[in-house]
Amino acid sequence: MSESSAISGQDTIQESFAKRITALESENKSLSEELETTKVEREEVRAKLFESLIANKKYLRELERLKKENLLLKRMPLFLATVVEMGNDYVLLRQHGNNQEFITTAPAELMEKLEVNSRVAINNSLTIVRVLDHSLDARAKVMELVEAPDVSYEQVGGLESQIQEIRETVELPLTNPKIFEDIGIEPPRGVLLYGLPGTGKTMLAKAVAHESKATFIHMSGSELVHKFIGEGAQLVRDIFQMAREKAPSIIFIDEIDAVGSIRTHDGTTGSAEVNRTMMQLLAEMDGFRTRGDIKIIAATNRIDILDPALLRPGRFDRIIEIPMPSVEGRLKILQIHAGKMRKEPDVDLMEIAKITGEASG
Template sequence: MSDATANTPIENTNNTVDTAEEMDSEIESLKKENEELRVQSESMRAKLLEANMLANNYLEEMEKLKEQLERITSPPLFIATVMETEDDMALIRQHGNNQEVVTQIPAEFKDEIEPGVRVSINAAFSIVSIMRKATDMRAQIMEVINSPDVDYDMIGGLDDVLNEVIESVEMPLTEPELFDKIGIEPPSGVLMYGDPGTGKTLIAKAVASRAHASFIRMSGSDLVQKFIGEGARLVKDVFQMARDKSPCILFIDEIDAVGGMRTHDGTTGSAEVNRTMLQLLSEMDGFEPSGQVKIIAATNRIDLLDPALLRPGRFDRVIEIPIPDEKAREDILKIHTRHMNIADDVDMTKLARMADGLSGADLKIIVKEAGMFVLRRRGEQITMKDMTEAFNKVTTEEEQNTASGMFA
């Protein structure tokens, strides 16, 4: 009896140990199961997030497809021009068939609808939207919105010419009250003529910069188009764009390409050039001298221009841009070299004396060529020798080009 009593605590202890081990094992099993469930939960959460993203993408794609379907199935709109307005009604003319219809002006467009405005209409002739003015894309390409970065101090030897251009173009735009006080109308247009490279385009850019005006540059050859009526339409669009962008300076380079004396050789080409010039004359007559649009034209051959262009009321100021004299050449050389590293031995007066008969553009090329000589020998300063060699190179090339042109 005593032996059984003695073994009982040992058995109880063993049972307790076994129970604890079983509980630890069960706890470990539960932990593993819990970890597996947690991993599964994270995986399900990631899949759910991915499914939500896919659902959103599908919804966006469905919206795009709906919009695309609406665009495809919606009826097309037609273009019309407003002819007259009265109260809340407008007379519109549809493009293409010239059908005229009276329709009601929507309340949101009431302040913008006026004769001449282009609108889009539906099949019921209701106004849907207002369209911008029709402008030839070639005319838009010619436009320079900002004023050119050119000033009068970049032009040398043309002080008298600059004064005339300032009086004719800049002052009417910046100080129109001076003309009103005296009671005179400013010149309607300025025609500059002279040899190539004398600074005609540079003067026009400088005036536009000082007047803080938009600058539209076009070449006379751009107005000569292949098909009938295109040139005249382009002229009309360019002048209309100049009015819309006022204050504006319209510069027509090489005007002799379209403004030559009218002739007719029996071909469609000459007739088209004549029509383009007539449209140009008509547009120039339509400008008010005191308006915010000024016309500057340039040509190398004033003797080829039609007399109708030169009459008063169109180009009131005809200004010759001469080949620079010695003092002007020296000023031009100083302008082109003021930002260059020039050696002390460079004599601008001597260079100006050597360059007799050269234009401002020729002098700019000489200075640039001298800089290339320095670059070639890896130097740091432009010397008199560089200038002389550049002068000899440029003048020799010009003589060769002149000689080859004589026998071409």
């Protein structure tokens, strides 16, 4: 082979290798770019996977919640009852709502927690499954409770003699009980205010609570009967228990004629409910033998229909009439309410008082 042919062959080989190297470099560059793209895509997939894992945990929690909710919806409801009487191996319960009484039992660990007046949860077979925490009836808490009413005697117009009387029978025993101890007499246990609507009975009760620095607990006789059918007696117990815990306190029973009217026995559920509530109220009042720091004030528009049992000594010992205001009383009321108003010079409050003879206040 000639020398020129050898050189030509070498050049061809070199060119071939050069082309091959160029192709490999191009392929390597392309693969590198694909690798970078794959890395980016991998990170995106990893981020999406992480988001999916978080979403999956969220859905699992929601699924668990729905399963529990489904079980609760399928579970038979429990009923409320109150322990009336207890023995070594039995419990007498009164179911809320229908007042049916029945005898049942409870596991030993629950029997240890039970006492008369305990509130319990029972199932369809009337078995005690839970003892509820000892607390006041939630309905008792929604009754008006004012730690320190902001109504003073100066804001009550036209009732000077009634104010003096209620101060002697309610305020003085709360603020200075030693006077009664020294004299050796027992102060009145309850005060009954009667008169037409709007004459100031509630305001007077709030004023004496303010001056006595006592908690004011306001309950309505009509709500007691009509809103909580079957549980009025329990609510009365809770109200008086609240009064003990908040002492010194004044329990104000408005519209007491709704529960304290002359008892009837017509066989209806409503009549029986009123009678039960009335009996519980009398029992609570009689049970306050030493309640020096708790006073009861009641109000009614119809004293003529009250049960005589309420008016016996030891219950409502003092009965105070709250009359329609006189001309002077109406003038005092107008002066109180118009005191901070801007008035024209020719406004004569006395003339207004004279022409408002039918106004109660």
